[in-house]
Amino acid sequence: MNRTKPKLAIHKFSSCDGCQLALLNLGESLLELPKYVDITHFAEAGPNNPNAKVDIALVEGSISTPDDIERIKQVRENSAYLIAIGACATTGGLQALANLADRDAWMAAVYARSDTIETLSSSTAISEHVKVDLELHGCPVNSQQVTAALADLLVGVKPVSERQPLCMECKRKGVVCTMVTKGEPCMGPVTRTGCGALCPSLGRACYSCYGPAETVNDGALAQRLQSLGLTTEAVARRFLFITSGAPPFRDAGLRLRPPPLETDE
Amino acid sequence: MSAQHIAARRPGFMERERLQGFLDVFRLLGYRTLGPVVEEETIQWREVDTIDALPTGVHARQGAGEYHLEVQSDNRLFAWNHGPQAIKPLLFSAEETLWHERLMADGQVDIKQTLPEVKPTAIFGVRACDLAALALQDRHFLSQQNPDPHYRIRREALFLIGVDCAFSAATCFCTSTGDGPSLGEGFDIGMAELDDGYLAWGGSAKGGEIIDGLSLEPATEAQLNSMIQETDRAAAQQHRFLPGETELKQLYDKLNHGHWDEVGERCLSCGNCTAVCPTCFCYSTGYQRTLDGRSAEMKRQWDSCFSQTHSSMGQFMLRRETALRYRQWLTHKLAGWQEQFGRSGCVGCGRCITWCPVGIDLTQAVAALLDGGLADV
Amino acid sequence: MFDPHLPHSAVIDRRVQESPGIFSLRLQYVDTHVQDIFEFQPGQFNMLSLFGVGEVPISIVSDPDDSHFFDHTIRVAGRVTEALSRLQPDDRVGIRGPFGRGWPMAQAEGQDVVVVTGGLGCAPLVSVIRYLLRRRDRFGDIHILQGVKHEDDLIWRRQYETWSREHGVNVQLAADMPGKAWPWQQGLVTELINTLDLNLEKTISMLCGPELMMLAAIAQLRDMGLSDQQIWLSMERNMQCGFGQCGCCQVGPKFVCKDGPVFCYSEVADFLGAKGF
Numbered sequence: 076m077n078r079t080k081p082k083l084a085i086h087k088f089s090s091c092d093g094c095q096l097a098l099l100n101l102g103e104s105l106l107e108l109p110k111y112v113d114i115t116h117f118a119e120a121g122p123n124n125p126n127a128k129v130d131i132a133l134v135e136g137s138i139s140t141p142d143d144i145e146r147i148k149q150v151r152e153n154s155a156y157l158i159a160i161g162a163c164a165t166t167g168g169l170q171a172l173a174n175l176a177d178r179d180a181w182m183a184a185v186y187a188r189s190d191t192i193e194t195l196s197s198s199t200a201i202s203e204h205v206k207v208d209l210e211l212h213g214c215p216v217n218s219q220q221v222t223a224a225l226a227d228l229l230v231g232v233k234p235v236s237e238r239q240p241l242c243m244e245c246k247r248k249g250v251v252c253t254m255v256t257k258g259e260p261c262m263g264p265v266t267r268t269g270c271g272a273l274c275p276s277l278g279r280a281c282y283s284c285y286g287p288a289e290t291v292n293d294g295a296l297a298q299r300l301q302s303l304g305l306t307t308e309a310v311a312r313r314f315l316f317i318t319s320g321a322p323p324f325r326d327a328g329l330r331l332r333p334p335p336l337e338t339d340e
Numbered sequence: 341m342s343a344q345h346i347a348a349r350r351p352g353f354m355e356r357e358r359l360q361g362f363l364d365v366f367r368l369l370g371y372r373t374l375g376p377v378v379e380e381e382t383i384q385w386r387e388v389d390t391i392d393a394l395p396t397g398v399h400a401r402q403g404a405g406e407y408h409l410e411v412q413s414d415n416r417l418f419a420w421n422h423g424p425q426a427i428k429p430l431l432f433s434a435e436e437t438l439w440h441e442r443l444m445a446d447g448q449v450d451i452k453q454t455l456p457e458v459k460p461t462a463i464f465g466v467r468a469c470d471l472a473a474l475a476l477q478d479r480h481f482l483s484q485q486n487p488d489p490h491y492r493i494r495r496e497a498l499f500l501i502g503v504d505c506a507f508s509a510a511t512c513f514c515t516s517t518g519d520g521p522s523l524g525e526g527f528d529i530g531m532a533e534l535d536d537g538y539l540a541w542g543g544s545a546k547g548g549e550i551i552d553g554l555s556l557e558p559a560t561e562a563q564l565n566s567m568i569q570e571t572d573r574a575a576a577q578q579h580r581f582l583p584g585e586t587e588l589k590q591l592y593d594k595l596n597h598g599h600w601d602e603v604g605e606r607c608l609s610c611g612n613c614t615a616v617c618p619t620c621f622c623y624s625t626g627y628q629r630t631l632d633g634r635s636a637e638m639k640r641q642w643d644s645c646f647s648q649t650h651s652s653m654g655q656f657m658l659r660r661e662t663a664l665r666y667r668q669w670l671t672h673k674l675a676g677w678q679e680q681f682g683r684s685g686c687v688g689c690g691r692c693i694t695w696c697p698v699g700i701d702l703t704q705a706v707a708a709l710l711d712g713g714l715a716d717v
Numbered sequence: 718m719f720d721p722h723l724p725h726s727a728v729i730d731r732r733v734q735e736s737p738g739i740f741s742l743r744l745q746y747v748d749t750h751v752q753d754i755f756e757f758q759p760g761q762f763n764m765l766s767l768f769g770v771g772e773v774p775i776s777i778v779s780d781p782d783d784s785h786f787f788d789h790t791i792r793v794a795g796r797v798t799e800a801l802s803r804l805q806p807d808d809r810v811g812i813r814g815p816f817g818r819g820w821p822m823a824q825a826e827g828q829d830v831v832v833v834t835g836g837l838g839c840a841p842l843v844s845v846i847r848y849l850l851r852r853r854d855r856f857g858d859i860h861i862l863q864g865v866k867h868e869d870d871l872i873w874r875r876q877y878e879t880w881s882r883e884h885g886v887n888v889q890l891a892a893d894m895p896g897k898a899w900p901w902q903q904g905l906v907t908e909l910i911n912t913l914d915l916n917l918e919k920t921i922s923m924l925c926g927p928e929l930m931m932l933a934a935i936a937q938l939r940d941m942g943l944s945d946q947q948i949w950l951s952m953e954r955n956m957q958c959g960f961g962q963c964g965c966c967q968v969g970p971k972f973v974c975k976d977g978p979v980f981c982y983s984e985v986a987d988f989l990g991a992k993g994f
Contacts, residue, residue, distance in 0.1 A: 438722040438723070439720075439722060439723050439724070441768055441769065441811070443768060443769075447807065447808070447809065448726065448747070448809065449726050449768050449809045449811065451723065451724055451725070451726055451811060453720055453723050455720075480962070481962070483961070483962075485960070485961075485975075486721040486960040486961070486962065488721075488722075488962065489719075489720045489722075490722075592969070592987065595991060595993075621962070621963075621964055622963060622964035622965060623957065623958075623962075623963050623964070624957050624963065624965065625772060625957045625958070625963070626771065627769050627770060627771060629769035633769070636768060636769035638722075638766070638772070640722075640957075640963075643957075643963070643964075643965065645964075649955070650955065650965050651955060651965075652955055653953060653954065653955055654794045654795050658954075658993060658994070659993050661993075664992065664993035667993060668993060668994075671969075672967060672969075672970075675970070676967065676969055676970040677970075678970075679970035680970050680972075
């Protein structure tokens with residue numbers, strides 16, 4: 076007997092579409108997915124039915140316009156289980172940097188006429204507006220984590236979320252520490268794992284697109300980064316970057332350098 | 341190095357030119373040969389077919405939170421002291437599948453053991469501290485009651501060629517733990533690198549056979565003296581140290597010492613120290629399931645007493661504060677091990693100092709904790 | 718090669734809902750040979766795994782002489798136990814075990830036994846109570862003291878009532894927050910200990926529950942003259958392997974899964990209640 080497949084919707088809010096793209100890049104598992112779920116809404120891939128009631132909703136993007144607020148409430152109402160995916164949906168994203176800046180000045184600097192722009196005074200995570208059942212981090216999200224969460228939900232089990240620091244993943248994968256060998260200003264020790272240690276495995280410092288790990292000792296890391304030659308300003312910018320809306324990073328950054336962010340950089 | 345120690349070795353001399361032939365012996369015997377190779381600006385265990393792949397004149401300069409390789413004009417192949425990992429990852433795999441399950445159509449669950457397939461592996465250039473750590477890991481993973489089959493299969497495939505350390509890093513303190521810089525035990529063949537060649541001796545029956553087959557000339561008095569001088573130099577280069585085991589046991593009397601909080605302020609709780617420690621053995625397990633829900637694998641992966649889940653039962657966490665996690669690690673490593681395994685869990689390799697992103701030094705922590713008498717503070 | 722990591726498949730023979738958040742499973746190994754050689758002591762535990770979901774340590778509550786099955790009583794506390802709670806008869810679980818050291822039943826022979834439990838932590842001791850009652854003539858007086866926060870937290874209520882009617886069995890229950898129809902005491906389980914008239918020459922006590930409760934009970938029992946060797950307790954920690962390998966359950970130099978979960982108080986006195994252990 077063929078049971079009805081659970082319905083899945085993928086919604087976009089204020090974002091670059093990169094997380095949806097990450098899902099499209101899943102390859103074979105993306106083709107396998109429709110065997111187990113009915114994708115009712117995924118505008119980037121075709122199906123367009125944003126108001127359908129679904130079992131699982133994946134939400135990309137932050138809330139940054141009055142319309143976003145109304146829409147996310149609707150999505151929440153229509154979805155039994157809501158997963159926020161990616162840095163924007165979980166922390167407010169890169170655009171949350173404006174929360175710390177003189178927004179009007181930035182607007183005037185970017186747009187010829189700012190009176191046609193309708194925006195909220197801040198860009199915030201989905202969880203600040205509606206109940207979120209699961210957050211999957213990253214810029215973009217790791218699509219393997221998304222399918223693992225779906226696999227759990229399909230059998231009625233609560234998905235687990237990764238919270239350990241990236242260092243653990245680097246060490247498990249045998250990736251050599253870029254900070255210890257090359258003095259790279261790596262954010263790995265305070266950053267949530269899940270990316271597969273992508274940057275360090277290419278010899279580059281982690282810039283924390285997954286946001287804060289379970290334990291964040293920002294003071295000790297900031298001191299270390301400064302001893303590697305970074306200015307206080309530069310250290311602050313490493314915390315205030317893609318996930319500046321995540322409280323541990325926002326607070327860390329603001330401790331190092333009070334707002335507002337200047338527009339000329 | 342004690343006289344008894346040297347007498348027991350009875351090494352033969354192998355000219356530098358014969359090293360390739362020596363390596364070839366293992367390949368002819370069907371071994372995969374691993375040796376030290378410079379990769380990612382560190383010394384890594386990699387497959388080597390030719391001695392040209394070995395790091396000539398490469399020395400490792402290590403400090404708290406620092407690791408840099410330097411090339412010097414000597415032609416030594418084993419002048420580096422060590423890389424980021426001992427032998428641990430080759431035996432206690434960082435990530436591996438413990439079993440595989442398949443849900444059958446009739447509701448039965450088919451559970452299958454998944455054991456590693458390994459080739460006999462000879463490792464060139466194993467350090468005295470690595471061997472001491474290996475002995476401890478053996479005691480843990482090959483316990484009489486429940487030996488770990490995954491570990492055992494890999495362990496039984498190993499042939500270990502140890503080399504005395506001729507140089508110490510600033511982070512080394514094996515002389516104070518009694519585990520180096522000269523080889524103690526646990527190797528199949530022992531070697532010492534001299535300017536013009538190698539002294540080599542058997543450490544096990546199978547190692548002895550290979551050495552006998554090489555028909556080496558017995559080492560001269562001068563060569564034996566050089567061998568001693570090499571490790572004496574390495575020992576003299578060490579400035580860090582740990583107190584003796586009796587004193588280390590007193591760490592359990594220092595649970596309320598203020599220094600834990602001081603370290604807790606600096607510690608990132610990132611777990612790097614535990615991952616590079618050649619004796620740390622903690623792991624966690626978890627399933628990975630396929631999207632179709634029909635098959636799953638139970639995986640284990642290295643965990644750390646610095647992670648939140650390590651001390652968590654449901655929502656309750658025993659060690660929320662980083663200071664408590666650091667205390668757990670240090671007291672267990674240096675005191676708890678003594679009751680569990682008959683000796684401290686530290687072999688003096690200093691990797692936890694080098695690879696700590698903020699350079700926390702356990703020898704300093706121990707000095708601060710045990711300073712000022714042994715009463716609780 | 719024997720593999721302590723490898724579970725054997727077991728089938729659920731019976732499922733009983735004990736209370737809203739607590740249920741019991743009666744299990745049998747699918748492989749009858751495995752069932753035949755399965756032996757355990759009260760206080761030992763199994764690792765239960767649910768296909769693709771996770772694995773948890775759960776103590777065995779049935780009697781060691783019931784060789785055709787074994788029982789587990791499980792409290793819903795997380796994602797694995799929640800998923801286990803949805804299982805029905807004929808469903809499968811994976812079992813590894815038994816693991817750990819159980820209660821000192823041999824030492825208890827001929828002695829009065831004081832069983833002290835608190836909160837929901839009574840499962841490891843239910844096996845002991847059943848064991849004692851089934852071999853009644855081999856033990857002295859039996860005192861069963863159970864404290865709960867709220868009267869609804871008491872499971873096996875009828876069982877306690879049955880036990881209290883047995884000869885030489887003294888059952889006392891206390892609830893912090895009793896309802897109107899609560900026939901027993903109000904207060905803490907430690908207050909119940911105070912009422913006992915212990916024969917110090919031949920008494921053994923066995924404790925299980927929240928560590929603060931156990932500490933209070935231990936203090937009380939020692940005050941009344943019991944030696945540390947007469948006080949035994951069962952501990953709970955994060956366990957991934959069950960046989961002293963994964964390192965997560967360590968309390969000081971003890972592996973709770975292997976050296977315990979049942980300890981003589983003197984073995985863990987230095988660490989019990991110490992923050993961070």
